[in-house]
Amino acid sequence: MTAALRHARYVLGENPVTAFAFALFFVFALCAALGPALAPYDPLASNAGESLAGPSAAHWFGTDQLGRDILSRIVVATRLDLGIATTAVVLAFAIGALSGLAAGYYGGWIDRIVGRAVDTIMAFPLFVLAMGIVAALGNSVANIVIATAIINLPIYARLARAEANVRRGAGFVEAARLCGNSEARIVLGQLLPNILPLMMVQVSLTLGYAILNAAGLSFIGLGVRPPTAEWGIMVAEGASFIVSGEWWVAFFPGIVLMTAVFCFNLMGDGLRDIVDPQRRT
Amino acid sequence: MIVLRRLATALPVIAGVIVVTFLLTRALPGDPAVYFAGPAATKQAIEEIRHQLGFDRSLPVQFLDYLERLAHADLGTSLTTGQPVLTELLTRLPASGELMLLALFLSVGIAVPLGITAAMRPGSGVDHACRVVTTAGVSLPTFFTGLLLVYVFYYLLGVAPAPLGRLDVFFSAPPQHSGFYLIDSLLAGDIETFCAALGQLVLPAATMAIFTLAPLARITRAAMLEALGSEFIRTARASGLSGPRIVFVYAFRNAVLPVITTLGVVLSFMLGANVLVEKVFAWPGIGSYAVDALIASDYAPVQGFVLMMALLYVLLNLVIDLVYGVVDPRVRLEA
Numbered sequence: 001m002t003a004a005l006r007h008a009r010y011v012l013g014e015n016p017v018t019a020f021a022f023a024l025f026f027v028f029a030l031c032a033a034l035g036p037a038l039a040p041y042d043p044l045a046s047n048a049g050e051s052l053a054g055p056s057a058a059h060w061f062g063t064d065q066l067g068r069d070i071l072s073r074i075v076v077a078t079r080l081d082l083g084i085a086t087t088a089v090v091l092a093f094a095i096g097a098l099s100g101l102a103a104g105y106y107g108g109w110i111d112r113i114v115g116r117a118v119d120t121i122m123a124f125p126l127f128v129l130a131m132g133i134v135a136a137l138g139n140s141v142a143n144i145v146i147a148t149a150i151i152n153l154p155i156y157a158r159l160a161r162a163e164a165n166v167r168r169g170a171g172f173v174e175a176a177r178l179c180g181n182s183e184a185r186i187v188l189g190q191l192l193p194n195i196l197p198l199m200m201v202q203v204s205l206t207l208g209y210a211i212l213n214a215a216g217l218s219f220i221g222l223g224v225r226p227p228t229a230e231w232g233i234m235v236a237e238g239a240s241f242i243v244s245g246e247w248w249v250a251f252f253p254g255i256v257l258m259t260a261v262f263c264f265n266l267m268g269d270g271l272r273d274i275v276d277p278q279r280r281t
Numbered sequence: 282m283i284v285l286r287r288l289a290t291a292l293p294v295i296a297g298v299i300v301v302t303f304l305l306t307r308a309l310p311g312d313p314a315v316y317f318a319g320p321a322a323t324k325q326a327i328e329e330i331r332h333q334l335g336f337d338r339s340l341p342v343q344f345l346d347y348l349e350r351l352a353h354a355d356l357g358t359s360l361t362t363g364q365p366v367l368t369e370l371l372t373r374l375p376a377s378g379e380l381m382l383l384a385l386f387l388s389v390g391i392a393v394p395l396g397i398t399a400a401m402r403p404g405s406g407v408d409h410a411c412r413v414v415t416t417a418g419v420s421l422p423t424f425f426t427g428l429l430l431v432y433v434f435y436y437l438l439g440v441a442p443a444p445l446g447r448l449d450v451f452f453s454a455p456p457q458h459s460g461f462y463l464i465d466s467l468l469a470g471d472i473e474t475f476c477a478a479l480g481q482l483v484l485p486a487a488t489m490a491i492f493t494l495a496p497l498a499r500i501t502r503a504a505m506l507e508a509l510g511s512e513f514i515r516t517a518r519a520s521g522l523s524g525p526r527i528v529f530v531y532a533f534r535n536a537v538l539p540v541i542t543t544l545g546v547v548l549s550f551m552l553g554a555n556v557l558v559e560k561v562f563a564w565p566g567i568g569s570y571a572v573d574a575l576i577a578s579d580y581a582p583v584q585g586f587v588l589m590m591a592l593l594y595v596l597l598n599l600v601i602d603l604v605y606g607v608v609d610p611r612v613r614l615e616a
Contacts, residue, residue: 123295
C-alpha cells in the first residue's frame with residue numbers, strides 16, 4: 001500500500017496539473033456540500049431594482065434579469081449538477097460493471113444478450129438517445145439521471161467484459177475455484193477488485209461527460225425547471241442577453257460548467273497515469 | 282461483396298434501433314394517447330387517438346403495426362403543425378446536413394494537420410498547443426462555445442451576422458436544387474447570397490468543429506507518434522527517402538486508420554451537438570425542430586427525429602467501415 005501511495009505521490013509530483021485538478025475537485029465538492037451556506041445571497045431572491053447589473057464588488061458575477069445574484073446561484077447549483085452526474089455515473093457503473101463481468105466471465109447467452117444491448121445503445125448518437133428517453137419517460141430530473149446513466153452504460157459494460165474475459169482463466173481465479181468459492185463469489189470477490197482501478201479512471205472521465213450531457217439537456221429545456229438554479233439552464237436564460245451585450249448572465253455559469261468538466265477530465269487522465277503507467281502520454 | 286456482408290451485420294443493429302424507438306413510444310408515462318392527443322384534447326379525441334394509434338391493442342400487434350407504418354415511411358403527424366413528421370424532417374434535413382458537413386470539414390481540416398505537426402515535433406510549441414486544444418475542446422459545452430462566439434464576433438466585433446437562421450431576412454433563399462444554400466446559390470450564380478449564407482454558417486460550424494476537433498487531434502497525434510517511431514520508418518529514413526514522403530506516404534498512411542475509427546465517435550458527438558448548436562443559432566434544421574416539439578410535448582416528431590438520427594448514424598458508420606476497407610487492404614483481405 002505504501003508503495004502504491006509513493007507511486008501516486010511521484011506521479012502527482014511529476015504532473016502538477018493532476019494535483020491542480022484534485023484541488024479544484026475539492027473546491028467543487030465543498031460547494032456541493034455546503035452550497036447554500038457559502039452563497040452570499042439567496043439564489044432565488046429576485047430584486048427588480050438591480051436586474052442585469054454587471055459584475056461589481058457586491059455581486060461578483062453580476063445579476064440576472066430578475067436581479068438574482070449569479071454567484072450565489074452558481075454555488076448553489078453545484079450540488080444539483082454534480083448530484084445528477086454522480087448518481088447517473090454510479091448507476092451506469094453498477095449496472096454496467098455487473099452485466100459486463102457476467103458477460104465476460106460466463107460467456108454464452110449472457111454475453112450475447114449484453115453485447116446486443118450495448119450495441120443497440122451505441123447505435124444511437126448518445127445525446128439524441130438521451131433526448132428520446134427523457135421525452136418518453138417524462139420531463140423530470142430523475143429521468144435526466146436515468147437517461148444519462150443509460151448512455152454511459154456501454155463504456156462500463158464493455159470495459160468490464162473485456163477485463164473479465166482476459167482474467168477468467170487466470171491463476172488466481174483457478175485457485176479461488178479450487179478453494180470451493182462459488183461462481184458469484186469469484187466474480188464479485190476476485191474479479192471485481194482486480195478491474196476496479198481501471199473502472200475508477202473511467203468514472204472520472206465519464207463524470208465530465210455526464211455533467212456536459214445533463215447540462216445540455218437542461219439547456220434545451222428538459223429536466224430542471226426554472227427558477228431552480230442549474231448551470232445549463234442558467235446559460236440558457238443568459239443566451240438571450242448575449243446579443244444585447246449582457247455577457248455575464250451566460251458567461252459565468254458556462255465557465256464554471258466548463259471548469260468542472262475540465263477538472264474531471266484532467267483527474268481522469270491523472271488517475272490513469274497512476275493506475276496504468278503504460279498509457280501515460 | 283464486402284458491401285453486402287457489411288450491410289448484413291448492420292441489420293441486427295437496425296432491428297435493435299427500431300425496437301428501442303418503438304419502446305420509447307410505449308414508455309410514455311401514464312396514458313400515451315393523452316400525450317399524443319396534446320394538452321387541449323377532449324375525452325373523445327383521446328379515445329379516437331387511442332384507437333387510431335392502436336394503443337387499445339396488445340403490444341406485439343402494436344409492434345407489427347409500427348413496422349407496417351415504418352414500411353410505408355409513416356412517422357406520424359406533428360400536432361403543432363399538422364404536417365406529416367417525415368416530410369417536415371426531410372425539408373429541414375438539408376439545413377442540418379450543410380451545417381454538419383461544413384463543421385466536419387473544418388474539424389478534420391484543422392485536427393489532422395495539427396496532430397501531425399504535434400507528433401513530428403514532440404515537446405514543441407505546436408505539441409503543447411495540441412495538448413491544450415485536445416483537453417479544453419472536450420470540456421467545452423457546445424452551447425457555451427456558441428454563445429461566446431456570438432458575443433465576440435457579433436456583439437463586440439460586429440463581423441458576424443445575427444445568429445438567426447440560415448440567411449438574413451434581406452436575402453431570399455436560392456432556387457432549390459440540393460437544399461444546400463452554398464451550392465444552390467453558386468448554381469444560381471448569386472455570389473451575394475453565397476457570401477450571406479456562408480457568413481451565417483461560419484459561427485455554428487466553428488462551434489461544432491471546436492467540440493469535435495479534440496478527439497481527432499488527439500488520436501492523430503498518438504497514431505502518428507506510434508507510426509513515426511516504428512521500424513519501417515527507421516528503414517525508410519536510413520534508405521534516404523525524403524522527409525515529406527516518409528511523413529505523408531509511409532507514416533500517415535498507417536496512422537490514418539485509427540483516425541477513421543475515431544470519426545465514428547466524432548459523428549456521434551456531432552449529431553448530438555447539432556441539437557444544441559441549432560438551438561443557439563436558431564438554425565432551422567431537424568435538431569431545433571425536435572427541441573421545439575419536445576417543449577410543446579409533441580412526441581411524434583421527437584420519436585421520428587430519434588429514429589432518423591439513429592438510422593443516419595448507422596449509415597454513416599457503414600460508410601466509415603467501407604472507407605476503412607478502401608484505405609487498408611488488410612481489412613479487405615480479412616473480410
